[in-house]
Amino acid sequence: GQQLNQSPQSMFIQEGEDVSMNCTSSSIFNTWLWYKQDPGEGPVLLIALYKAGELTSNGRLTAQFGITRKDSFLNISASIPSDVGIYFCAGHEGNYQLIWGAGTKLIIKP
Amino acid sequence: DADVTQTPRNRITKTGKRIMLECSQTKGHDRMYWYRQDPGLGLRLIYYSFDVKDINKGEISDGYSVSRQAQAKFSLSLESAIPNQTALYFCATSDLGGTGETQYFGPGTRLLVL
Numbered sequence: 001g002q003q004l005n006q007s008p009q010s011m012f013i014q015e016g017e018d019v020s021m022n023c024t025s026s027s028i029f030n031t032w033l034w035y036k037q038d039p040g041e042g043p044v045l046l047i048a049l050y051k052a053g054e055l056t057s058n059g060r061l062t063a064q065f066g067i068t069r070k071d072s073f074l075n076i077s078a079s080i081p082s083d084v085g086i087y088f089c090a091g092h093e094g095n096y097q098l099i100w101g102a103g104t105k106l107i108i109k110p
Numbered sequence: 111d112a113d114v115t116q117t118p119r120n121r122i123t124k125t126g127k128r129i130m131l132e133c134s135q136t137k138g139h140d141r142m143y144w145y146r147q148d149p150g151l152g153l154r155l156i157y158y159s160f161d162v163k164d165i166n167k168g169e170i171s172d173g174y175s176v177s178r179q180a181q182a183k184f185s186l187s188l189e190s191a192i193p194n195q196t197a198l199y200f201c202a203t204s205d206l207g208g209t210g211e212t213q214y215f216g217p218g219t220r221l222l223v224l
Contacts, residue, residue, distance in 0.1 A: 006152075033212060042114075042200050042215030043153070088152060090213075097168070098213060102152040 006089050006101030013079050014109045021104040022073040023089035029099075031092040032065050032072035037103070038085045046087075047074070084108050113137045114216035116201050122222045129188040131219045133201030140205060142184040143213065144168075144176060147198040156199075159184055191223045 035043035049065035155168030
């Protein structure tokens with residue numbers, strides 16, 4: 001099935017570092033969503049984007065809906081230990097089905 | 111209390127057994143979904159329902175069936191479980207709003223088929 005291309009697959013971060021991840025698609029999307037999944041839990045919505053060029057923040061998180069409508073990025077500033085987890089991008093092409101990226105796993109460097 | 115609940119949270123079963131996973135929501139949403147999550151593959155849609163009388167197959171419906179008993183309840187069945195159905199299963203709900211749709215997830219059911 002179709003999936004978004006989400007990168008990187010995993011990231012090793014140190015506390016205080018800024019983090020950036022992105023998703024690209026081969027087709028135009030109407031909506032981009034960013035979710036975070038903690039171990040043993042379901043994904044939780046972080047940010048929803050509905051218009052090309054839209055830049056939205058949620059605390060230390062900032063996400064943008066690409067102008068081409070084929071990509072989106074998520075930035076996390078000044079990372080803290082509770083930021084670890086798996087981040088998923090997802091989007092709608094215009095029909096019912098939400099298409100998901102494979103996830104970016106954030107890991108704290110020891 | 112959680113808006114989307116799933117039972118059981120964990121289940122171990124044997125090949126060939128029938129299994130039912132249940133999902134309940136108090137969000138009042140019309141749309142409900144069942145997803146499967148495997149490591150490195152993200153979430154894959156099994157079935158979805160836009161209201162009580164509407165059931166649709168998703169990307170990977172083979173080997174699964176669903177029942178929408180009420181607006182608040184959506185159950186997933188494995189008629190004859192097989193080992194490659196070992197996975198984490200999530201139920202989600204959504205309500206299509208004026209600016210788009212976002213989905214809200216339950217805590218998941220971890221299923222192991224021996």
